[in-house]
């Protein structure tokens with residue numbers, strides 16, 4: 276083994292949707308020279324980068340794999356909502372998506388032939404028909420709509436009780452990001468927007484989204500909630516903000532930015 280590869284690695288090992296973590300309050304993944312030392316079987320591993328100078332791997336654990344002593348398989352999403360570090364979460368999300376890509380692309384969707392890894396690329400290829408399979412990524416827009424000192428917030432049926440956020444939705448085939456944004460806001464709330472400005476982006480691994488954030492201003496229309504899409508929506512000012520999305524989410528960052536713009540602070 277070349278010297279630069281010496282030393283222990285961090286193993287982001289997934290059994291279905293669950294990540295192998297050490298017992299304890301702080302979320303940590305196992306660190307060892309080889310994955311085999313942990314006593315678990317794997318048929319897939321992929322190097323995913325460095326965390327504080329330590330090599331990291333995405334690993335698929337067999338469905339009947341039992342956690343080693345002092346460790347457990349835990350749902351990544353539930354850990355996110357209890358608060359784990361942003362950098363760690365990013366690496367865990369990358370691992371989850373790469374393992375998920377492997378699990379769902381073992382065979383060609385066109386002819387059922389077993390796929391092969393492509394050297395030097397994050398790709399699989401069908402040796403029979405030649406089609407390439409890349410990890411699935413779904414672009415989604417997330418947009419903060421403002422009208423002066425008011426912000427438009429809504430809640431989806433799946434949100435924790437009382438939680439409101441900015442609007443979001445997937446980009447459809449053949450659609451530009453700007454079109455997706457106008458369509459989503461119009462469909463969900465009946466509102467028209469203008470002055471669209473880029474805010475930032477965030478990978479979101481539940482399951483394969485890339486959230487692309489924008490701010491926009493209210494341009495017209497009356498608030499009219501589409502019950503097929505969202506449960507409730509409303510205009511909020513600093514004084515009456517509802518429960519907000521968790522830290523590290525781009526939605527929260529966008530709302531915090533609004534609060535700062537309005538000259539307030541929010542601690543909930």
Ligand SMILES: [Zn+2]
Nearest residue numbers: 383386401404
């Ligand atoms: Zn094929």
